[in-house]
Amino acid sequence: MAGHRHLPAPRRREGVRRPPGRRHRRRGALPGLLLRRHPGRRPLPRVRRPAAPPHGGDVAAPHPRPGPRDPARPLPLAGRPAGTGDRAGVSSGARARARVTVSRMSDTPTAPVILGDRPGTFPHGVLAERHPAIIRQVREAFPYGPAQHRALDALLAECTGGAVEPLPAGAHDRERWAAWGMDSYAGRSWYDVPWLWSESWFYRRLLDAVGYFGPGPWQGIDPFRPSKLAELDSPATDEELAALDDLAGRPADERARALLHGSLWGNRADLGFRLSAEGAERTAAVPALVADDSERLWTLLGASGTGTLCLVADNADRELVPDLLLVAHLLAHGRIGRAVLHVKPYPYYVSDATTADVVDAVRRLTGAQGAAAGYGRGLWDALSDGRLTLRAHPFSCAPLPYAEMPDDLRADFAAATLTVVKGDLNYRRLVGDRYWPPTTPFAGVTDYFPAPVAALRTLKSDVVTGLTAATEAALDAAEGRRWRTAGTHALIQVRT
Numbered sequence: 001m002a003g004h005r006h007l008p009a010p011r012r013r014e015g016v017r018r019p020p021g022r023r024h025r026r027r028g029a030l031p032g033l034l035l036r037r038h039p040g041r042r043p044l045p046r047v048r049r050p051a052a053p054p055h056g057g058d059v060a061a062p063h064p065r066p067g068p069r070d071p072a073r074p075l076p077l078a079g080r081p082a083g084t085g086d087r088a089g090v091s092s093g094a095r096a097r098a099r100v101t102v103s104r105m106s107d108t109p110t111a112p113v114i115l116g117d118r119p120g121t122f123p124h125g126v127l128a129e130r131h132p133a134i135i136r137q138v139r140e141a142f143p144y145g146p147a148q149h150r151a152l153d154a155l156l157a158e159c160t161g162g163a164v165e166p167l168p169a170g171a172h173d174r175e176r177w178a179a180w181g182m183d184s185y186a187g188r189s190w191y192d193v194p195w196l197w198s199e200s201w202f203y204r205r206l207l208d209a210v211g212y213f214g215p216g217p218w219q220g221i222d223p224f225r226p227s228k229l230a231e232l233d234s235p236a237t238d239e240e241l242a243a244l245d246d247l248a249g250r251p252a253d254e255r256a257r258a259l260l261h262g263s264l265w266g267n268r269a270d271l272g273f274r275l276s277a278e279g280a281e282r283t284a285a286v287p288a289l290v291a292d293d294s295e296r297l298w299t300l301l302g303a304s305g306t307g308t309l310c311l312v313a314d315n316a317d318r319e320l321v322p323d324l325l326l327v328a329h330l331l332a333h334g335r336i337g338r339a340v341l342h343v344k345p346y347p348y349y350v351s352d353a354t355t356a357d358v359v360d361a362v363r364r365l366t367g368a369q370g371a372a373a374g375y376g377r378g379l380w381d382a383l384s385d386g387r388l389t390l391r392a393h394p395f396s397c398a399p400l401p402y403a404e405m406p407d408d409l410r411a412d413f414a415a416a417t418l419t420v421v422k423g424d425l426n427y428r429r430l431v432g433d434r435y436w437p438p439t440t441p442f443a444g445v446t447d448y449f450p451a452p453v454a455a456l457r458t459l460k461s462d463v464v465t466g467l468t469a470a471t472e473a474a475l476d477a478a479e480g481r482r483w484r485t486a487g488t489h490a491l492i493q494v495r496t
């Protein structure tokens with residue numbers, strides 16, 4: 001079960017496997033879709049790197065269990081109003097199951113919850129620098145009126161120096177956020193609550209500030225749409241779609257593997273990440289896979305043609321397009337019979353995919369030249385005949401780990417042959433947003449998940465599990481802590 005136990009023997013130096021480079025593509029081994037985006041293409045976050053051990057102590061030390069002051073404690077199970085049910089995205093059944101999860105996972109030691117309270121750490125940089133930059137970007141994206149500017153000013157002051165203010169009584173999702181811990185955190189500094197919580201809270205509040213939840217003329221207007229469209233229309237996307245033509249003559253299995261890697265490395269194309277790293281593209285390090293359970297993934301996606309794949313999407317555009325290409329291929333080649341694509345119910349983390357972004361991506365494909373258009377038509381047909389369905393569950397924007405998912409979402413995942421969880425944020429939610437020692441078994445921290453689950457993610461935050469001690473040591477020796485957050489390394493982990 002444990003991904004880490006089945007890691008192939010380390011290749012090349014120091015146990016870190018590197019994906020093939022452009023040279024291999026010239027030999028026709030892998031598609032440009034994958035390779036053109038790799039070396040030197042991704043920016044590095046400008047936020048300061050942790051100079052000292054992160055909150056909660058040295059991750060290399062024995063992992064402490066959370067003490068009575070663990071800020072995550074009030075959130076997951078205690079202090080929620082009874083009977084909030086699935087409408088709140090956290091059912092009482094799920095809460096009960098989460099308790100069971102804790103005991104099933106009891107042989108996996110826990111670790112400190114990540115907060116943003118330490119200057120110099122990566123999470124602190126996101127709260128103190130990235131969020132203000134996002135507010136600036138949103139302000140410039142639309143000709144908002146005085147009311148929106150005032151609300152953005154207030155949000156800027158609150159998120160950088162103020163306390164969590166609960167949603168007003170009339171807010172459409174007040175009950176849901178109360179169930180998600182809002183009342184427990186009211187009055188506390190944004191820096192002193194779990195980082196996962198304060199980041200989600202930021203996007204909820206930002207949408208409020210620009211009138212997204214309405215009523216009014218700005219209702220439903222995605223404040224990140226201009227940057228998303230620019231990315232979808234970029235020459236880089238053209239280049240990646242054109243690379244599909246190179247793939248067309250390859251055997252189906254080879255195409256499948258190439259598309260899997262396209263989907264994996266597509267996770268580097270994250271607009272929020274880029275916001276903190278302008279100008280850094282030229283300096284990106286050579287990327288490397290730090291864990292690779294892809295053979296197990298292919299075993300799960302057999303040739304029966306009847307299985308269901310759940311894909312929990314992350315970013316739109318240059319990540320969503322390769323995700324969709326992979327889904328189209330798996331459907332067309334009988335590796336699965338159905339796919340369920342989980343997207344966000346509202347704009348989130350700058351570039352996370354919503355239903356509108358799926359439509360834009362599919363139209364981008366159908367309107368393209370060459371092989372890309374064929375993939376687009378396949379997706380359109382699959383959406384039309386129900387082989388591909390979309391799901392925009394409220395819990396997809398919850399500030400909580402997936403261990404606390406509500407019953408209906410759990411049932412979706414339980415019915416799937418495999419759930420593929422994309423991206424860094426989803427990984428944090430899958431394994432728990434904690435300073436895990438990197439050798440913590442992936443299977444242990446995902447034991448609660450109701451069916452086989454795979455993580456496809458580039459590393460953009462401190463959370464990581466399932467590495468071998470040799471891989472961790474090699475990465476630390478080569479890069480210090482940088483490999484954890486720079487987005488230059490990736491992993492494929494599977495728990496069957």
Ligand SMILES: O=P(O)(O)OC[C@H]1O[C@](O)(CO)[C@@H](O)[C@@H]1O
Pocket residue numbers: 126199267270272273314315349422423424425426428458460461
């Ligand atoms: O798009 P992804 O892969 O989920 O990455 C987003 C990541 O960016 C951050 O917002 C800042 O690093 C993280 O919180 C988050 O994990």
